Amino acid sequence: MKKIILGIACLLGLAIITALTLLNTPSTPPISDLAKQTPVKQLSLSSQLIPDTDLPPDGTRSLFDHLMAQNNGLPYPFSQLIQLLKQQHPEGLEPISLLIPHGRSLLKGQADDAHPRIVVAADFDGHNAPAGLGLTTRGQLFLGFVENANEIEVLSYNEKAGRFEFQLVQNYCEGCVPRIVYARRAICTTCHQGGTPIFSQRPWNETNGQQSTAAAIAVARKSQQAYQSVALQQPLAHSERFDQLTDIGNFYQVTQRLWLDGCGADGSQCRRQMLRLALQYADNAGGFDANSTDAQTLKQLQAKHFPKDGIPVPESDLLNRDPIGDKQGIKGWLRSLVTRDIQFGEGAKDNEDLSAFEKLPPLRKELDPLTLRTPKQVLTAQDIDGVYGLASFFSQADITTLLQANGGHLAPLLVKISQLPDTVFAAKPFSRVAMMQVLLAKNRDYCCLNTTEMSPPVVSGVPPLVIKHKPELQAFADYCFACHRGNPAQRLNFMAGATEEDVLANIQAKKEIRDALDWARYEGSDKASKLMPPRDSIQYHKLKQADEKTRQQMRDTVPSLFDF
Structure with a gap:
C-alpha cells in the first residue's frame, strides 16, 4: 500500500514539475534587445x-x-478627444472605444480594473463636396490611453x-504641458511587426466586450458610470469591429508593397491595370x-517583377488571452505558483522605460506580442489581392463621385484610366487623394495633406525645456505652454524653441x-473672446486664482508697441 501511495505521489510530483516547467517556459527576448537589433536591410522598391x-x-x-492642427490643438481630458472624433463623424457617432484592464x-x-486602458478607433468616411474630398479614417487612426501613465499612444x-x-502624447494630465512626439519605430515594431495596427482574436476576453471583464471593471470602480465617456460594458460587436479595423489598416501596408514591389520600378502598366480592376471591384464587388x-493580364504583368520570395501579409491578430479565466481552476493555481500578478503602478511608466517593463512577469510565448509571428500568408504574382487592397482606400463617396463625373457609368472612367500618361503610374506610394484628383481632372481640397502651416515634428527622447536662466518664462510654462508649445499648428x-533664449525671443515677438x-x-x-487662456481651460482657472502681479509680469515680458 505504501508503495502505491509513494508511486502516486511521485507521479503527482512529476506532473506538477512538468506543468511548472511548461508554464515557466522562457518568453521572447527582452524588448530592449529586440529594439536594438538592426533589421535586415531590404533592397525592395x-x-x-x-x-x-x-x-x-x-x-x-x-x-x-492634421486633425490636431485643424482643431486648435489637443483637447483635454481624453473624453474631449473622443468627442472631437465624434464631431468629425458625418452622423455624429462615437468612435469604436473599448476598455482593456489587463492588456499586453x-x-x-x-x-x-479600476484604471483600464482605453483603446479607440475612428470608423467613418466623410462625404465628398464639389470642392473637396471627405476625410477617410477607417483603419487609419487608433488611440490607446493609460491615465496612470499620463500618455496616449497614437497609430495613424x-x-x-x-x-x-x-506617436506618443506625453505628459497628458490636468494642468500639465502635453508633448506630441514621434515614437522610436524600433521599439514600436517589436510588437507591431508589420508597422501596422494589431489586436487580439475572437472572443476578445481582454476587452469589456466580454461581460466578465466589464463586471470586474464595474466592481473595481464601484460604479456603472462611464470611464472617460466610454461605457463600462460594450457590445461584443465593438470588439469585433475594432479587430476588423486593425485588419483593414494592416493590409494598407501590404497594398503599398503590391503596388510598388509587385509591379516593379517600371511597372506603370501593371499599376494601371491594378487600378482599373480595383475600381471595378469597388463599384460591384458581388459581380467582380x-x-x-x-x-x-494583371497576373502576367505582376510576374515580370514580383519578388521571388513573395510578399508576406503580416500577422496582425494576436491569440486571444483570458486574464480572468487564466486564474481559474487547477491550471490557474499551477500558473500562480510560477507567475505572480502584476501590481498596479509597477513596470514602465512611459513607452521609453524598457528596463522597468522587462521586470514584469513575462507572458507565455504564444500570447506575447513580442514573439516573432509568421505571416498570415505569402502572396505571389498569381494573387490579385492588390486589387482588393487598392479598392479599400476609396470610400463609397469616392466611387459615387467618380461615377457622377462620368455620366453614372464606370466604362468611361476605365477608358480614361487607359489614356492617362505613364507618369501617373510611376513608382511612388499610392495616395487615394492624389489619384482622385487625377481621375477627376481637377484638384479637390483635402484636410490632411498640406504641412506648410504645421510646426516641425519632434521625435521622442528630446528633453523638455528646463527653465534655469530665464525665470520670467515660468508663468508662460504654467499657463500657456500646454497650447502654444508643441502644437502641430x-x-x-x-512658444516653440530649443533653448530658453529662443522661447523668450518668440514670446517677445x-x-x-x-x-x-x-x-x-x-x-x-x-474683444473678450480674444483673451487668453481660453475661458473653458484649466489654465484660465489657475491663472485667475494666481496673483494679479503674475499676469502683469507676463505682459511686461512682451515689449509694447510704444516702448522707447
Whole structure:
C-alpha cells in the first residue's frame, strides 16, 4: 500500500514539475534587445520609397497631427478627444472605444480594473463636396490611453508617405504641458511587426466586450458610470469591429508593397491595370470576376517583377488571452505558483522605460506580442489581392463621385484610366487623394495633406525645456505652454524653441500676448473672446486664482508697441 501511495505521489510530483516547467517556459527576448537589433536591410522598391524612419518623410505628417492642427490643438481630458472624433463623424457617432484592464502593451502595469486602458478607433468616411474630398479614417487612426501613465499612444496613417506613424502624447494630465512626439519605430515594431495596427482574436476576453471583464471593471470602480465617456460594458460587436479595423489598416501596408514591389520600378502598366480592376471591384464587388481576362493580364504583368520570395501579409491578430479565466481552476493555481500578478503602478511608466517593463512577469510565448509571428500568408504574382487592397482606400463617396463625373457609368472612367500618361503610374506610394484628383481632372481640397502651416515634428527622447536662466518664462510654462508649445499648428506654436533664449525671443515677438492677457481692459468688450487662456481651460482657472502681479509680469515680458 505504501508503495502505491509513494508511486502516486511521485507521479503527482512529476506532473506538477512538468506543468511548472511548461508554464515557466522562457518568453521572447527582452524588448530592449529586440529594439536594438538592426533589421535586415531590404533592397525592395517599397523600402526605398517608404522609409522606416522615426520622423515622417519631409513634407508629410500623420492624420492625427492634421486633425490636431485643424482643431486648435489637443483637447483635454481624453473624453474631449473622443468627442472631437465624434464631431468629425458625418452622423455624429462615437468612435469604436473599448476598455482593456489587463492588456499586453508596454504600459500594462499602469492599468488595472479600476484604471483600464482605453483603446479607440475612428470608423467613418466623410462625404465628398464639389470642392473637396471627405476625410477617410477607417483603419487609419487608433488611440490607446493609460491615465496612470499620463500618455496616449497614437497609430495613424500618413496619406502622403504611404505608411503608419507611431506617436506618443506625453505628459497628458490636468494642468500639465502635453508633448506630441514621434515614437522610436524600433521599439514600436517589436510588437507591431508589420508597422501596422494589431489586436487580439475572437472572443476578445481582454476587452469589456466580454461581460466578465466589464463586471470586474464595474466592481473595481464601484460604479456603472462611464470611464472617460466610454461605457463600462460594450457590445461584443465593438470588439469585433475594432479587430476588423486593425485588419483593414494592416493590409494598407501590404497594398503599398503590391503596388510598388509587385509591379516593379517600371511597372506603370501593371499599376494601371491594378487600378482599373480595383475600381471595378469597388463599384460591384458581388459581380467582380477574379478570373476575368483583365485579372489574368494583371497576373502576367505582376510576374515580370514580383519578388521571388513573395510578399508576406503580416500577422496582425494576436491569440486571444483570458486574464480572468487564466486564474481559474487547477491550471490557474499551477500558473500562480510560477507567475505572480502584476501590481498596479509597477513596470514602465512611459513607452521609453524598457528596463522597468522587462521586470514584469513575462507572458507565455504564444500570447506575447513580442514573439516573432509568421505571416498570415505569402502572396505571389498569381494573387490579385492588390486589387482588393487598392479598392479599400476609396470610400463609397469616392466611387459615387467618380461615377457622377462620368455620366453614372464606370466604362468611361476605365477608358480614361487607359489614356492617362505613364507618369501617373510611376513608382511612388499610392495616395487615394492624389489619384482622385487625377481621375477627376481637377484638384479637390483635402484636410490632411498640406504641412506648410504645421510646426516641425519632434521625435521622442528630446528633453523638455528646463527653465534655469530665464525665470520670467515660468508663468508662460504654467499657463500657456500646454497650447502654444508643441502644437502641430504652426500659427499656435509661437512658444516653440530649443533653448530658453529662443522661447523668450518668440514670446517677445508675439505682441498680441499683451492684449490677450489684459483682462481688465477687454473683459466684457467685443474683444473678450480674444483673451487668453481660453475661458473653458484649466489654465484660465489657475491663472485667475494666481496673483494679479503674475499676469502683469507676463505682459511686461512682451515689449509694447510704444516702448522707447
